[in-house]
Amino acid sequence: MIELGKVLTAMVTPFDGSRNVDYEQAKRLAVALVNSGSDGIVVSGTTGESPTLSKEEKLRLITEVKSALGAHGVVVAGTGGNNTIESIKLTEEAENAGADALLLVVPYYNKPTQDGLFEHFKAIVGSTSLPCILYNVPGRTVTNLAADMTIKLSKIDNIIGIKEASGNLEQVAKIIEGTDDDFLVYSGEDSDTLPILALGGCGVISVVSHLVGKQLSEMIQRFCSGDTQTAAQIHRRLLPLMKVMFIVSNPSPLKYALGVVGFPVGGPRLPLVEPDEGSKSQIEAVLRSYDIDLTQAR
Numbered sequence: 001m002i003e004l005g006k007v008l009t010a011m012v013t014p015f016d017g018s019r020n021v022d023y024e025q026a027k028r029l030a031v032a033l034v035n036s037g038s039d040g041i042v043v044s045g046t047t048g049e050s051p052t053l054s055k056e057e058k059l060r061l062i063t064e065v066k067s068a069l070g071a072h073g074v075v076v077a078g079t080g081g082n083n084t085i086e087s088i089k090l091t092e093e094a095e096n097a098g099a100d101a102l103l104l105v106v107p108y109y110n111k112p113t114q115d116g117l118f119e120h121f122k123a124i125v126g127s128t129s130l131p132c133i134l135y136n137v138p139g140r141t142v143t144n145l146a147a148d149m150t151i152k153l154s155k156i157d158n159i160i161g162i163k164e165a166s167g168n169l170e171q172v173a174k175i176i177e178g179t180d181d182d183f184l185v186y187s188g189e190d191s192d193t194l195p196i197l198a199l200g201g202c203g204v205i206s207v208v209s210h211l212v213g214k215q216l217s218e219m220i221q222r223f224c225s226g227d228t229q230t231a232a233q234i235h236r237r238l239l240p241l242m243k244v245m246f247i248v249s250n251p252s253p254l255k256y257a258l259g260v261v262g263f264p265v266g267g268p269r270l271p272l273v274e275p276d277e278g279s280k281s282q283i284e285a286v287l288r289s290y291d292i293d294l295t296q297a298r
Contacts, residue, residue, distance in 0.1 A: 002100055002131060004074055004161075004184070005039020006203030006224075007217050009210060010047035012251050012258065013061065015266035021057050025265060027068035030075075032263065036293040037213025038206075040074030041065055042103055046140065047207055047251045050078050052269040055090060059097045066098040080104035080135065084120050088127045101131045103163065103205075108141035114149045125158050132158055133205075137165040137188055147174035154179040163188040163205045169195055176200040190216075190242040194235040197223050207245050207254055211261065212238060214293040244286040247279045257283050262296035 011033065014025035030041050043065055044050040044058040053061075058077070066075045077099035079091040084107075091102060104124055112120060125132045134153060138144040144166055151174075153159050164172050165188025176185055176199055185201040187193040193204040197220065209216050215234060223231035245253050251268060252275050258265050260283070267274045275283065 002074060004076070004101060004131075006220050007038050007209055007213060008040045008042055008074075008076060008186070008203070008205045009033045009038040009213065010042040010045045010205050010207060011065075012210070012255055012265050013044070013048045013053065013057075014264075015269065017266065019266065019269050021053070021061065022266065023060065023064045026061060027064055029263065029265065030065045030068050030073070032295050033210065033213060034069060034073035036295060037215070037217040038073065038209050040076060040100070041069065042076045042078060042205055043099075045078040045103055045135075045205075046105075046137070047254065048078065049251065049269055049272070052272075055093070058090065059093055062094055062097040062099050066100075074100040076101045076103050076133065078103045078105065078135075080107075080124065082107035082110050084123055087120075087124050091124055091128050091130075095128050095130050099130060101133060101160075102128065103133050103135050105135040105137065106141045106143050106145050108143070111143055114146055117143070117145055117149055118153060121153055121159065122156060125156055128158070130158065131160040133184070133186070134159060134162040135165070135188065136162060139165070139167070144168075144171075147171045147178065150175050151178040154183045160184055161186060161202070164196065164201075165189050165192075167192065169199065172196055172201065173199045190245075191239060194219065194223065194231060197231075207250060208238065208242050210254060210258060211287075211292050211294055212241065212290060215291075240286050241290055244283055247282060248275050253279065253283055256280060257287055258294075260284055260287055261292045261294065263294055 014022040077094040136145040161184030219234040
């Protein structure tokens with residue numbers, strides 16, 4: 001099984017001035033992220049504005065980013081959705097495009113039962129040989145993937161982990177207790193990373209790693225080596241940055257912040273818009289308190 005690492009960055013999708021995907025900047029960003037603390041990249045996830053990307057754009061992003069990283073970082077492709085048949089098709093094509101692993105979000109809007117979720121994920125992972133990570137984010141999907149169902153799904157061979165963004169640490173603890181030791185539980189919220197590590201989680205699929213990837217990686221390494229005091233200090237220091245990245249809907253604050261620090265990626269696509277002036281001022285103020293790990297665009 002491929003080693004995915006402890007810090008995966010849910011990468012933004014760079015756009016040009018006409019809001020077309022800027023594939024060259026996407027490749028530069030992916031390389032810069034791996035050079036600044038990330039073990040791999042999630043392409044076309046929530047932070048990558050997957051709802052507004054066409055299938056063709058998603059597949060080309062996978063191919064381009066993987067070609068840029070080669071063996072230096074894994075590429076996890078977001079291929080889940082609320083249409084099981086379309087998710088299967090995209091999953092099959094993502095594997096052919098060179099993805100190393102897949103991220104499968106809980107279906108949104110149609111509110112399936114827990115049994116429906118099981119059948120949905122079983123059908124998708126049955127169409128691929130790639131390792132698959134479930135993605136539970138009820139704040140966006142409405143439906144929560146219950147701990148008991150995650151445990152049941154973990155018995156399927158190529159379901160290797162979950163990105164847990166429920167904010168429910170009791171649920172996370174139940175998942176970790178009920179799954180095998182090699183089942184990977186990633187924090188899906190930056191601010192939950194240290195608490196989830198303390199429960200036995202493996203790492204984070206992160207937003208702020210765009211900016212402070214080395215610092216986030218150090219926090220995880222310190223915790224895993226037993227230096228919990230330093231890990232906690234780093235966690236507390238990063239909290240204001242984690243908070244301001246969600247001052248309005250992700251990824252609008254992050255895209256603005258990347259431009260401020262010298263790595264322009266364009267604004268978001270509609271229906272998202274750039275942060276308002278007050279939010280921009282708050283983002284800039286917080287950024288001034290941090291050393292930024294990301295190398296500026298060349």
